[in-house]
Amino acid sequence: MTSIAGEVLLDVSKVSQTLGGTKILAGVSFQIIDRVRADVVTGQVVALLGPSGVGKTRLLRILAGLDAPDAGTVRGKDGVELLQGSVGFVFQDYPLLRHRTVRSNLELAGRIAGMAPADTVKRADRLMETFQLAERADFYPAQLSGGQRQRDAIAQQIMQPRQLLLMDEPFSGLDPAALAKVASLVVEVANLDDLNTIVVVTHDIRTAMVVSDTVHMLGRDRSGGKIVPGARVKESYDMVERGLAWRRGVEQSQDFLELEREISAKFQEL
Amino acid sequence: MPEAKATKTGRPPGIALAFLPNRVLSRTTAAIVIAFWVVATLILWVALPWKTLPTPLEIWRALGTMWWTRGLGPELFTTLKLIASATFFTVVVSLSLSYVTVLPFFRPLVEGVSKLRFLGLTGLVFPFTLMTGGGYALKVVLLTFGMATFFVTAMAQNVAEIPRSEFDHMRVLGAGEVRIVWEVVVRGTLDKAVDCLRQNVAMGWAMITMVEGISRAEGGIGALILDENKHFLLAEVYALLLVILVVGLAMDYAMGVLGNVLCPHARLGRIAR
Numbered sequence: 186m187t188s189i190a191g192e193v194l195l196d197v198s199k200v201s202q203t204l205g206g207t208k209i210l211a212g213v214s215f216q217i218i219d220r221v222r223a224d225v226v227t228g229q230v231v232a233l234l235g236p237s238g239v240g241k242t243r244l245l246r247i248l249a250g251l252d253a254p255d256a257g258t259v260r261g262k263d264g265v266e267l268l269q270g271s272v273g274f275v276f277q278d279y280p281l282l283r284h285r286t287v288r289s290n291l292e293l294a295g296r297i298a299g300m301a302p303a304d305t306v307k308r309a310d311r312l313m314e315t316f317q318l319a320e321r322a323d324f325y326p327a328q329l330s331g332g333q334r335q336r337d338a339i340a341q342q343i344m345q346p347r348q349l350l351l352m353d354e355p356f357s358g359l360d361p362a363a364l365a366k367v368a369s370l371v372v373e374v375a376n377l378d379d380l381n382t383i384v385v386v387t388h389d390i391r392t393a394m395v396v397s398d399t400v401h402m403l404g405r406d407r408s409g410g411k412i413v414p415g416a417r418v419k420e421s422y423d424m425v426e427r428g429l430a431w432r433r434g435v436e437q438s439q440d441f442l443e444l445e446r447e448i449s450a451k452f453q454e455l
Numbered sequence: 456m457p458e459a460k461a462t463k464t465g466r467p468p469g470i471a472l473a474f475l476p477n478r479v480l481s482r483t484t485a486a487i488v489i490a491f492w493v494v495a496t497l498i499l500w501v502a503l504p505w506k507t508l509p510t511p512l513e514i515w516r517a518l519g520t521m522w523w524t525r526g527l528g529p530e531l532f533t534t535l536k537l538i539a540s541a542t543f544f545t546v547v548v549s550l551s552l553s554y555v556t557v558l559p560f561f562r563p564l565v566e567g568v569s570k571l572r573f574l575g576l577t578g579l580v581f582p583f584t585l586m587t588g589g590g591y592a593l594k595v596v597l598l599t600f601g602m603a604t605f606f607v608t609a610m611a612q613n614v615a616e617i618p619r620s621e622f623d624h625m626r627v628l629g630a631g632e633v634r635i636v637w638e639v640v641v642r643g644t645l646d647k648a649v650d651c652l653r654q655n656v657a658m659g660w661a662m663i664t665m666v667e668g669i670s671r672a673e674g675g676i677g678a679l680i681l682d683e684n685k686h687f688l689l690a691e692v693y694a695l696l697l698v699i700l701v702v703g704l705a706m707d708y709a710m711g712v713l714g715n716v717l718c719p720h721a722r723l724g725r726i727a728r
Contacts, residue, residue, distance in 0.1 A: 249627050270629025280624040284642050284720050293638070297630050325720040345629065 192219040192262070194229065194382050195349060200247055200257035201415070202240075209240040210247075211415025212257065215401050217382055220425060227431070228375030229382040232393035234448070235403035236455050240416040241386040242277070244403070245351045248384065249274040261349065262380070273342035273350040277357070279334045281326040287313065287337050288322040294344035312340040316370075332363055339374060348380045356389040364389075368396050390448050391436065398430040399423055402448070404455030420451060509690040514697060517690035525691075527679070531698065534663055534675040537591070538706075541598035542656055549603045549655075550648060553610035557636055565611050572604035576662070580669055590672045598666050602659040609651045613644050646714060646721030653710040660703045 195217040202210040217231050235241050246252040248259055250269035261267045281290050288309055295305030313319045316336040326334060335355070342350055355367055375383045387393050393400055402420040406413040424430040427440065435441050469484040480488065500508060509517070521527040552568060555561045576597055583600070587593045617639060625635040667677025676695060683691040715722050 246623075251623050251626060269626055272627065274623075274627040276620055276624060278620060280618075280620050282624075282638060282643065284645065284718065294628050297628050297634070325723050327720055327723040341628070 189219055189221070193217070194219055194262050194380065195248075195384075196258075196260045196264070197244075197248070198258045198260075200244065200254045200259065202243055202247065202252070202254050204243070208415035209243050210254070211405075211417050213244055213403070213417050214257075215418050215421065217384070217399070219380065220398050220430075221379065222431070225431075226376050226379055228378060228380070229399075230371060230375045230397040231382070231384050232397040232400045233384060233386045233403055234388065234390060234393050234400055234452065235386075235416065236388060236452065239403050239405065239455065241403055242353055244416075245274065245353055245384070245386055248272060248349075249351055267349070271347060271349075273345070273347050275335075275338050275342050275350065275352045275355065277353040279338035281334065281338055281341065283326050286323050286325055287318050287329070287333075290326075290337060290341050291344050294341045298345040300345075308344060312344060315373075316340045332366070335367065336370070339370070343374060343377070348378065348382060350374065350381070350383045352383060352385045354387055355385060356387050356392045364392060368392050371396050388452075390452060391445060394422075394424065394429070394441065394445060394448070395436055398425050400448070402451060402455065407454070419455065420448075422448065509693055513690040514693045517688070518694040518697065521679075521691055521694055525679070527676075527695075527698070530674050530676050530679045531702070533673055534667065534677065535702070537594055537598065537667070537675060538656070538659055538663060540595045541602060541659055542652070544595065544599040545602040545606055545655060545659070546652060548599065549606035549610055549651075552603075552607050553614050553648075554636065554640055556611050556614050557640055565607060568604060569608040569611060571600075572608060574604075576601055576665065576669070584670075589670060593670050594666050594673075594675075597669065598659055598662060601662050601666070602655045605658060606651055606655045609654070610644070610648060613647045613651070614640055617643065646718035649710065649714040649717060649721075653707060653714065656706055656710060657703065660699070660706065664699070 193216050197213060197215050200210055200213040201208070215231075217229055220227050220229050233241055233244065243252070247254050248267065249272045250259075250267055251274075259267050261271070282293065285293060291309040291312060292305050295308060296302075300308065310319075313322055316339065318333060318337055318340065321329060321333055321337075326337070329337060339350075339352075352371065355371065356364055359367060371383055371385060375381050385393065385397065400422040401418045402422075403416050404419040405416050406419075422444065427444065429435055429438070429441050429444065432438075436445075469481055470487065472478040472480055473484060473488050497511065501510060518527075552561075552565045556565050579597065579600065580593070583596050584593055587596050621639045621643065622635055625639055630638065663675070664677035664680055667675040668681050671678040671681070676699065680692060680695040680699075683695060
């Protein structure tokens with residue numbers, strides 16, 4: 186598939202959801218557009234920032250087709266409605282089938298997608314190499330470290346030929362070294378293909394800014410100091426426009442630090 | 456208790472660990488502890504002033520008599536055949552009912568079957584006799600009923616406790632609901648099914664004397680033990696109890712091996728915890 190700069194790859198329009206009488210999402214709207222750089226394979230990484238309990242995971246579930254919104258639409262490339270199974274989703278607790286090995290978990294994803302057996306094996310081998318899991322191919326999830334489990338869960342999701350991948354809090358609970366590794370893994374996976382798009386839900390402002398080309402802040406309004414139920418996108422930051430995307434060591438730059446302070450201040454008010 | 460001497464590494468020596476709370480013993484130390492208790496039990500058995508128990512030697516002789524002259528071998532085979540048949544039907548019925556709880560329509564039915572575990576077997580002999588005509592079939596049905604009602608309860612609970620995220624995980628991979636049931640419900644709980652089966656076979660084995668006593672038609676070790684009991688042949692009764700215990704332990708061990716073979720990941724999970 187060809188990549189066209191500015192083409193809409195994901196269109197989330199006025200998505201609302203109420204659960205148990207409580208409004209969770211109130212008209213969430215944002216678009217993800219195709220980012221193109223000459224001679225560089227560039228996927229898209231979009232961060233959804235928001236405090237705990239604001240409804241980020243709920244929104245991801247809707248994007249993945251696991252839950253239906255009460256109102257609003259979610260459409261993919263060419264305005265196609267996103268169906269369950271057409272979007273990858275790496276859950277926060279990295280679920281894997283515990284009765285299957287690393288290799289078997291990957292191959293199952295390929296078989297479900299209808300890939301030919303030979304292609305399934307080849308792709309699983311390649312992904313295990315990419316994600317440094319080749320030596321753990323015959324290990325069960327119970328034998329993997331947290332990082333290996335996370336890599337296996339991501340590999341399983343991109344085993345299938347899908348270009349939209351949702352990741353729920355991939356940076357939470359990691360030490361600085363692991364955080365840097367996961368952050369570069371997210372960028373690496375996005376840049377495997379021009380049309381690859383990763384939506385990362387997080388409350389880690391700095392890492393979100395480092396990895397993404399767009400940052401959306403999800404939050405609730407306040408009225409008289411009280412929180413009004415129902416989250417929406419309150420701010421969006423185009424990191425490409427600001428010259429803060431795709432730059433090694435960008436977090437050291439003055440512009441980055443200023444924006445981080447601005448986002449942090451707004452985050453406190455969400 | 457003498458105070459444990461610390462080793463060079465600062466840890467107390469092996470056997471002393473057995474007297475410290477929350478410690479894990481090495482295989483050798485664990486074997487020594489088990490050997491101690493076995494020897495202590497035997498000494499207690501022989502040295503007890505009350506002669507309610509025949510001596511180990513009397514039981515050993517009785518066992519020989521039972522085996523060579525009273526047909527213990529064929530009776531044991533009959534009992535093993537009974538438990539095997541009942542286990543087979545229990546597995547088929549219980550797993551079918553447990554897995555079918557993924558369909559909300561069947562949940563009240565399974566819930567109802569689960570509640571039947573509070574019924575005693577004795578009251579069911581009459582209706583089951585009418586249904587089966589008695590004999591071997593009656594014993595199989597009684598034992599299956601006794602085991603399956605507990606098996607269904609435990610397994611249906613296991614199925615109900617599968618986290619929603621496991622289903623969602625398969626859904627985002629694009630799996631259909633039938634494949635999800637196979638991977639998440641059937642294969643995903645296989646280790647728990649084997650564990651439940653292990654418990655239920657133990658329960659069934661404990662019920663075997665009662666069931667064989669209800670209908671003595673084809674004999675079996677349960678019928679044999681009741682006969683010996685009637686004639687106050689204590690050594691023979693204890694010899695039979697010993698056989699029941701040893702066979703029960705062997706079956707339990709075999710179920711453990713089966714679990715490890717079918718579900719190696721479950722053992723790894725336990726070690727990881």
